[in-house]
Amino acid sequence: MKGIYLTKYGRAEEAFEIREIEKPKPGPNEVLIKVECFGLNFADVIARRGLYPDAPKNPALLGYDVAGTVEAWGSDVHDFEIGDRVAALTRFGGYAEYAVTMQEGVAKIPENFDMDLSTALATQACTAFYCAEDCVTLHKGDNVLIHAAAGGVGTILVQIAKHRGCTVFGTASSGKQDYLKSLGVDYPIDYTKEDFSGRIKEILGGNKLDVVFDSIGGKTFKQSYKLLQPGGAMVNFGAASQLNGGKIAAIGMAINFGFYSPIQLLMSSKSLNAVNMLRIADYKPRVFKEVFTGVMEMVKTGVINPHIAQKFKADQIAEAHALLESRKSVGKVVVRW
Known part of the structure; x- marks a missing residue:
């Protein structure tokens, strides 16, 4: 072969x-x-x-x-x-x-x-399902930010969030905003032309986000965390920003994530979640199977459509x-x- x-x-x-x-x-x-x-x-x-x-x-x-x-x-x-x-x-x-x-x-x-x-389905849909269905509970009316919303995982996260009745903010590069609108993203944001943080603050006024799904990492993660209201949750499942340079840049990206104390999270009732589906598959195969079964059910009902x-x-x-x-x-x- x-x-x-x-x-x-x-x-x-x-x-x-x-x-x-x-x-x-x-x-x-x-x-x-x-x-x-x-x-x-x-x-x-x-x-x-x-x-x-x-x-x-x-x-x-x-x-x-x-x-x-x-x-x-x-x-x-x-x-x-x-x-x-x-x-x-x-x-x-x-x-x-x-x-x-x-x-x-x-x-x-x-x-x-x-x-x-x-x-x-196996990696991207299972990652999206685990992030949106296992790590957090999405409620109707939640304000949800999805970075790289036009990507494989991002597309499915949008579909699940809209299925749960959330208001979705989605970032993507130029030329992808029409696609985001077709998915149902309420507020498509071109991160190459405007600061996503400032734009979301402008839209929400005095309100903040309930959940952020982030695959970019670094400064994007830190900026997104600041947009969370008390009781909000960050779900990180990637660090694409490390591709902007070599190994030294990757170290800088890691530092740019920021540093968070359990006391800080406790007092604000915020949570940080990090997801690597390979680790779930390696150490919790039973859980992975349950996630995959859930994905297939959402495929059958039309919620997930890659x-x-x-x-x-x-x-x-x-x-x-x-x-x-x-x-x-x-x-x-x-x-x-």
């Missing part, structure tokens, strides 16, 4: 190599999937830049999101049949024609649901990475075999 290996850190056009490798065999608790397509996540870009400590050392087979059909399974797996259409979270290894993963990370795709769209930014062929992996890194994509970037 073929696999796309990260062989060199840096620019996308110099980073990857397609190699012939052996088909993996499922362990007792694993499912083998014949991959039809896989999705990119921003963590892939960070890994390609050499800034993601969780990524395997080069040559590395990246990839979290795959969609395809069940090929085989281990002795402890009983819920699947040959040919079942599934979406799955892979603990790396997704950039290949076949992938294995734990059975808790595999879910059957609803009938007639598009295979390409399914690549947005958007495809663009589709690429496997030998266009560099172009796919470049698009995602440019932050010009809207929705999920998909690669097909």
Whole structure:
């Protein structure tokens, strides 16, 4: 089978190599999937830049999101049949024609649901669901800020927040505001042209935000925290701002998050939540399975409806990475075999 290996850190056009490798065999608790397509996540870009400590050392087979059909399974797996259409979270290894993963990370795709769209479910939709349904409770009328609202996770966060009756503020770069409006974002904000903090203060007057979902980190996180009212919650699930420089810039980004005391949070009744779905999958597979089941229910009822930014062929992996890194994509970037 073929696999796309990260062989060199840096620019996308110099980073990857397609190699012939052996088909993996499922362990007792694993499912083998014949991959039809896989999705990119921003963590892939960070890994390609050499800034993601969780990524395997080069040559590395990246990839979290795959969609395809069940090929085989281990002795402890009983819920699947040959040919079942599934979406799955892979603990790396997704950039290949076949992938294995734990059975808790595999879910059957609803009938007639598009295979390409399914690549947005295991990582991005599960992240959005866990952030919005497990970390916090969204109430009707809540003022909610979603950074990078036109991205894969951001799109689904908007859909869940609107389903819960929230007023949504969404940030995105230029050219994406019409897309945000189509999702139902009440106040689209172009962060390249105006200060999101000042704009939200202007809109809310003396009021503040109830929940912020942040994947940018650094100064954006600190500014957003200041917009929270007592009882508000920050949910951070990324640090995309670290791509603005190398490892030294990443250190500066970490400092720019700010420093928070438990006493400070107690007195204001604010909460800080940080989410890494790989950690949930690794240490709480039962919880991950429950989240994935919840995602599929929202897919069936139409609450969650991912958007495809663009589709690429496997030998266009560099172009796919470049698009995602440019932050010009809207929705999920998909690669097909």
